[in-house]
Amino acid sequence: MVPKLWNETIEEHRRAVREAILDTTWTLVTERGLASVTMSQIAEKAGIGRATLxxxxxxxxxxxxAWHERQITRHLEHLAALRGQPGEAGERLEAVLEAFALVSHRRGSHGVELSALLHRDERVAQAQQQLLDLIRDLLAEVAQTGDLRDDVTPEELANYCLHALTAAGNLPSTDAVRRLVTVTLAGLRPQR
Amino acid sequence: MVPKLWNETIEEHRRAVREAILDTTWTLVTERGLASVTMSQIAEKAGIGRATLxxxxxxxxxxxxAWHERQITRHLEHLAALRGQPGEAGERLEAVLEAFALVSHRRGSHGVELSALLHRDERVAQAQQQLLDLIRDLLAEVAQTGDLRDDVTPEELANYCLHALTAAGNLPSTDAVRRLVTVTLAGLRPQR
DNA sequence: GATTTTCATAGACAAAATGTCGCTGTCAAT
DNA sequence: ATTGACAGCGACATTTTGTCTATGAAAATC
Incomplete structure (x- = not known):
């Protein structure tokens, strides 16, 4: 799993080992469940000594x-790119929310499982906060155009969006995910 | 923690021990975090032999x-009672959703943490399904009155509701929870 | 009322997992 | 070429685990 001899620089090597540990651990978690994963197993499957681990x-x-932080960071980059694209604020919001829903859909119940478990971690909470900030700011933009309800703060609406869209993890098809995004967006519009 | 001598019937005794184990475990989880909780600790803190545990x-x-199943069952009874009360379907829906949101709010992020982790369990999944069914049926009732969007099935809408309302775990005040319910309900109404 | 059966409890033992220390060998800087 | 830094891992003490068995109290039977 890990190159025995260091062909690259030492820093690169450490990074590679770290990645291998993360991947191996995730494989074990999905295969055997969360509770049964041990440091011993991880070390053996990753091909390194337990003490090294x-x-x-x-x-x-x-x-x-660490694994979860890596996931969130990747998704954040993806969503931030979508958010930064040119176009109407409303359209970008829809694009970002749909992308997030699709991520939740792909990882299914597994990802949700862990993301919830790991909420307590400092860095993970911080990454989650960045996600919340991203949505919040985008919502504030939409508010400028008047296409957002004004009886609830963008902060609270962003919280609503993220949770509502995690429902995508339980849905069977991407069509259903589309419908979920539509419904979620409906909750955001100004009320007559 | 547990009565040493059996004053009650034996069945009653076993139930009491079981409850004590559940409570003790939950205390340990909230105190020291999920990963560090061991069977040894639980047995010691509950005041019973480890082998007994x-x-x-x-x-x-x-x-x-088991702990989580107990929680869900309690909440289900509460919500089912609300659902069965007399009155307009729309009003009962609002009452049920608000009650669920308040439960999510009370248990904060802790409860969500575990409910997600434990999703894989058979019985817990079943209990969660009952919750989903309850909301779905209530939504179907509302659909009869025409106060529900008809482009998404009650099944999917129920899924949306439950996830959106778990956002209450992150909210600071019950006022904010009220607003969350309002927003969530807005997603359900027929679209022009 | 005496007995037998049932079963809750915990002591004890083997196996597994954990956490750490120290030795070995490689890389990088001087 | 020498030396400091550090990745890797063998090995040990400790903790946790899972199970087996003996003890004694409650319930059932006679």
């Missing part, structure tokens, strides 16, 4: 934190 | 499953 992470939870 | 539950995960 402890040089990288203090325990299984820390590995899962 | 294994007669009740095979591992920590099973205890958490």
């Amino acid at each position: 402890y040089k990288y992470f203090p325990d299984v939870e820390a590995i899962l934190f | 294994y007669k009740y539950f095979p591992d920590v995960e099973a205890i958490l499953f």
